[in-house]
Ligand SMILES: Nc1ncnc2c1ncn2[C@@H]1O[C@H](COP(=O)(O)OP(=O)(O)OP(=O)(O)O)[C@@H](O)[C@H]1O
């Protein structure tokens with residue numbers, strides 16, 4: 001399906017998300033869409049998918065400019081959207097979710113042997129391990145993302161919008177998805193609009209790429225003419241030098257803030273011994289499933305552990321809860337902002353103040369002026385793009401939601417920060433801001449322990465690194481030993497051969 005975006009604008013109360021955007025997507029092509037957080041990518045994807053209506057202008061599908069005014073109509077016209085924030089029905093099963101919204105919504109689809117065979121075939125091709133009978137609410141975020149993708153692909157849609165489809169997929173799953181997308185584009189002439197912050201994926205998978213900045217169309221052209229650098233420059237409107245701040249390790253005499261000894265959680269990790277000094281940024285590298293996030297969660301008290309101990313400033317905190325951890329000066333930015341971090345239907349200000357500002361409320365009396373000032377300070381420092389701090393978090397772009405999550409924890413003045421994938425879904429400009437912020441916090445004496453799937457991020461940021469594999473720490477590297485290839489080999493448990501960080505990070 002050929003798509004012409006013709007002079008499209010979209011206004012929200014108080015915000016202009018898109019302004020006179022025009023470009024063309026060729027039939028059977030994979031068309032990348034990139035831009036900073038808040039640039040308007042998801043809005044454009046929703047307009048094309050009939051989930052939102054343009055304030056002005058139109059979208060023309062194969063020469064037909066009849067309005068697509070609902071997701072149902074979109075399905076009928078052969079258009080499917082995998083949204084950035086998942087929108088599955090939690091109470092229904094995987095199979096029911098996949099059938100939902102079809103002409104014949106009964107379970108006929110999957111009872112029908114032919115269709116079931118097709119479903120299974122597609123699932124296997126994608127390498128997804130999904131049980132059609134499982135309730136969606138019981139699945140992890142990564143699995144739910146797989147359901148969304150299957151749902152769109154199984155519809156034989158002629159146009160599929162994928163809005164950051166790989167943010168929770170493993171490298172292997174990501175690679176499979178790219179293969180299937182390329183095959184559908186080639187064999188069935190399915191058209192894809194592919195939104196991603198992984199510029200490497202855009203460059204390797206897309207035929208053409210469109211750059212948006214601040215709601216405006218900047219350029220559209222063949223992906224082969226672009227490089228990582230040229231796309232980044234077009235997105236930001238400036239050259240990005242110094243993505244990472246200079247590394248300043250704390251003096252050797254610096255006190256140990258956080259330590260664990262023999263920390264063990266059954267079937268997740270074993271005998272974890274970690275130390276983080278004041279002023280130090282320490283990373284945990286490892287593949288998805290190596291137990292990295294689980295270690296952070298147990299340190300924070302979100303999950304229990306069976307043996308071992310966590311100590312802050314040398315004092316053991318025992319088997320604690322997140323509340324106790326916070327009293328001890330710990331903060332944690334979790335992996336999934338939607339599930340674990342933010343209240344989307346509350347304002348930015350409410351989200352930031354929810355757990356903080358105890359000290360601004362002597363005897364429970366709220367000092368609104370002071371609170372508002374603090375909140376504005378954090379929103380400003382993190383450069384959260386919003387009309388006001390009273391705006392609902394759900395109205396922010398994905399990356400800006402991530403910044404609110406950061407602000408929420410920073411406002412509590414913690415002395416130890418646990419960061420799990422702190423820049424997921426965040427554009428490179430904002431990433432760089434977050435890196436500088438992390439370095440600045442460390443320079444002021446905060447101890448930081450960070451888990452990330454992006455090895456470049458850990459390498460660029462950390463003073464020291466632990467390497468985890470299958471629930472154990474298998475290596476430790478000081479700043480001058482940190483080198484991507486070596487770390488990657490240890491993560492994978494291979495010691496020879498030619499591997500690239502891309503295989504590890506994003507597939
Ligand atoms: N429902 C809404 N109400 C008000 N403003 C909105 C709404 N949806 C989006 N916006 C605003 O429109 C702009 C574009 O948002 P959009 O979600 O399209 O960005 P994006 O490019 O997808 O960003 P990200 O990379 O962070 O996902 C943002 O400034 C956002 O705050």
Ligand SMILES: [Mg+2]
Pocket residue numbers: 041042043084163397398
């Ligand atoms: Mg988006």
